[in-house]
Amino acid sequence: MAEKITLYNLPDLKNAADDAIANYLNSIKFKQSHSMIDVRLALGYSSFILAAACALWDYKLGWDATKLYTAIAVAIYTVLSGALTVWTWKVEQGTIYQGKAPSGDDLFIASETKKMEPVYRLKIAIQDKSTGKIKAFKISKPFAEFFNESGFFVPKPFQEFLATNISVVGKADSKRIQAASEKLLNENPELLSAVLNAGSEKEAEATGTEKKAGGKRRKA
Amino acid sequence: MLSMLQKPRQAAAQVLNFALILSSAFMMWKGLSVISDSPSPIVVVLSGSMEPAFQRGDLLFLWNRNLLQDTSVGEVVVYNVKDKDIPIVHRVVRKYGEGEDAKLLTKGDNNPSDDTELYARGQDYLVRKDIIGSVVGYIPFVGYVTILLSEHPWLKTVMLGVMGLFAILQRE
Numbered sequence: 001m002a003e004k005i006t007l008y009n010l011p012d013l014k015n016a017a018d019d020a021i022a023n024y025l026n027s028i029k030f031k032q033s034h035s036m037i038d039v040r041l042a043l044g045y046s047s048f049i050l051a052a053a054c055a056l057w058d059y060k061l062g063w064d065a066t067k068l069y070t071a072i073a074v075a076i077y078t079v080l081s082g083a084l085t086v087w088t089w090k091v092e093q094g095t096i097y098q099g100k101a102p103s104g105d106d107l108f109i110a111s112e113t114k115k116m117e118p119v120y121r122l123k124i125a126i127q128d129k130s131t132g133k134i135k136a137f138k139i140s141k142p143f144a145e146f147f148n149e150s151g152f153f154v155p156k157p158f159q160e161f162l163a164t165n166i167s168v169v170g171k172a173d174s175k176r177i178q179a180a181s182e183k184l185l186n187e188n189p190e191l192l193s194a195v196l197n198a199g200s201e202k203e204a205e206a207t208g209t210e211k212k213a214g215g216k217r218r219k220a
Numbered sequence: 221m222l223s224m225l226q227k228p229r230q231a232a233a234q235v236l237n238f239a240l241i242l243s244s245a246f247m248m249w250k251g252l253s254v255i256s257d258s259p260s261p262i263v264v265v266l267s268g269s270m271e272p273a274f275q276r277g278d279l280l281f282l283w284n285r286n287l288l289q290d291t292s293v294g295e296v297v298v299y300n301v302k303d304k305d306i307p308i309v310h311r312v313v314r315k316y317g318e319g320e321d322a323k324l325l326t327k328g329d330n331n332p333s334d335d336t337e338l339y340a341r342g343q344d345y346l347v348r349k350d351i352i353g354s355v356v357g358y359i360p361f362v363g364y365v366t367i368l369l370s371e372h373p374w375l376k377t378v379m380l381g382v383m384g385l386f387a388i389l390q391r392e
């Protein structure tokens with residue numbers, strides 16, 4: 001897990017975060033499913049095998065003897081690649097995690113980054129197990145908030161980000177939910193310094209109810 | 221690299237990306253073959269025998285269907301000679317007879333004499349099935365890349381190796 005990332009490499013940051021999502025969710029009893037990538041692999045490898053077979057019979061038997069089979073193979077290959085393209089663009093849409101929450105709801109997470117902008121963007125879709133309704137929304141967080149300056153991934157703020165914003169994750173790991181008041185303080189430095197100036201330990205205790213490390217994080 | 225072994229699907233997907241680049245290029249080539257009905261729809265000129273029409277390094281596009289009319293005198297055709305691997309690009313200068321069995325004689329524009337010397341032993345003329353296509357278009361010069369690759373085969377190995385490394389090491 002202690003892999004060092006080049007902080008200037010956006011794809012590296014994204015990949016590390018993608019991997020961290022799977023690790024985290026699987027650790028809190030989510031059941032990961034691989035059906036999307038499996039379909040992609042099946043489509044891709046079957047078209048590759050078809051092309052390889054085509055190359056082989058062309059090499060062994062020559063062009064004239066295999067003309068018809070080559071034409072059929074080209075047609076099937078075109079269809080398969082088209083299906084693969086549609087699958088990755090329209091169905092997968094950059095999905096990096098799909099799985100079942102302990103509560104039974106289905107969770108789909110797609111991630112993306114925009115060029116020259118070090119922000120991790122997630123598209124979340126939650127399918128309710130009883131009604132079947134899909135709730136979709138987007139969340140984002142700058143990479144700087146969960147990678148330290150030497151390039152190591154910092155799990156806690158990242159997991160808090162997920163648990164706070166995604167209801168099914170929060171349900172499964174409630175201790176990672178960031179208290180609303182604490183979030184407010186983090187987002188408004190002036191308010192935070194006002195609270196700190198007040199210097200009342202008790203008040204901090206009261207706002208950060210179940211969070212022990214709350215005080216430490218605010219200084220960061 | 222080690223982490224790839226722990227995630228077989230990701231590794232398989234990365235290898236697939238590279239494999240699909242190769243197979244798609246190959247199938248596009250075959251698709252072009254099917255459309256033009258030619259085993260080799262694109263050829264590179266290797267000699268100066270057709271100057272000034274074509275120069276070494278020109279990329280030629282071939283068409284091998286006689287939809288409207290038979291191959292006739294004046295057309296530049298590419299043909300194969302029995303037991304010789306390299307296809308030859310020359311112009312049809314004479315034709316006797318009609319259809320599949322017509323006897324064709326070819327000559328390079330820049331050559332002093334016709335091609336009878338280039339044909340196989342005992343062969344005095346070409347027939348339609350020796351021809352793999354008539355030239356219907358060309359791009360000058362770009363074929364030099366393949367001339368370089370075939371004259372220096374190690375370049376191919378290097379290119380494939382570099383492409384493969386990039387595809388496998390980069391996750392994008």
